[in-house]
Amino acid sequence: MSQSLTTIKKDFTEGLSQISRFWGFPKGMGAIFGVLYLSSTPLSLDEIVEETGLTKGAISTEIRALARMGLVHRSSKLGDRKDYYEAEPDFYAAIRSILKERQNSEFDRAVRSVKNTLEALENNWVENEEWNFVYERVQALQDFFDALDSLTKAVVRLESLGVTNVTKILSILK
């Protein structure tokens, strides 16, 4: 019972789809990335349509999201109107890129609201037990976010998640 490369590829992209969904991205995104990741040559939109079964429209929008995150790169051949896409093979580079992307927009705004709460508390201060309690809690959350923030920034600065770095980190966290 020997499996063909195409079925193996299909299973793989299937798996990536689920991982994608798990992290809150559309599953089609995972599939698109999977197809590109296993292709040794850049693919055109239509080729991706072929491989994934999605429509041009969907792929167009989702691949732009992927490009924004740095997970795929767009290129074009001379004398060919089509765009071509290929996957970023360095996952660590991709993660850094995603973190950078997330730094702005949605998450940042939400985190900022914690800071606002803190300021609102200070500006309307009433000295009693509850205010103290609430202030302490919000402050703790703020501290946590700050720690997280400096960590991700460090991660972004880091060149690669090579074996050496990982083992270094692991040795410290012992």
Added chain:
Amino acid sequence: MSQSLTTIKKDFTEGLSQISRFWGFPKGMGAIFGVLYLSSTPLSLDEIVEETGLTKGAISTEIRALARMGLVHRSSKLGDRKDYYEAEPDFYAAIRSILKERQNSEFDRAVRSVKNTLEALENNWVENEEWNFVYERVQALQDFFDALDSLTKAVVRLESLGVTNVTKILSILK
């Protein structure tokens, strides 16, 4: 223009809701946690209904998810039939708990499928360029997951994300 504590609290939980949604959890979950986090005493289901505007049913199911993740704890008072809930104040403890939870189930299964792909490739090996390429790529992804896995395991083992640990890590990642 002085803001009351209740409106400040409301803004805060609003922010937590958005953070919750950002990480792929229902926004109600963030709201529930927010209410508990800012309460100095454990709250009953009905009190949470009161504060969030959600129904008992929704809160019942979502609070169990929160409890599974270790973000809230359930307790009960003697001679009182009600259950009471309070937020875990140590965020780092919560994160470790979430990581533990995620280790199993969905994500693990998906990651496992990458390993399966690898094995399928080995068991049906055909020596040509494409197989080599695909194998290399899948192997790279596997390595990445392995690195990630040992990191999260280290994080889970770590007691706290205190200032000392963070600075230690940061110094290494220089």
Added chain:
DNA sequence: TACTACGTTTAGTAATTACTAAACACACAT
């Protein structure tokens, strides 16, 4: 035993999100 006060489950609904199909806009070739 039946009643009460609670949490849970369930069946249905609302809201959101992912996707399709088709119109559109643009660049290039003729």
Added chain:
DNA sequence: ATGTGTGTTTAGTAATTACTAAACGTAGTA
């Protein structure tokens, strides 16, 4: 200019997810 091959946008649909309302189960109380 006109036509052709692209990627993009849009309007609508399918699928999924979050939530509600109400039935249900259960443990304690009389």
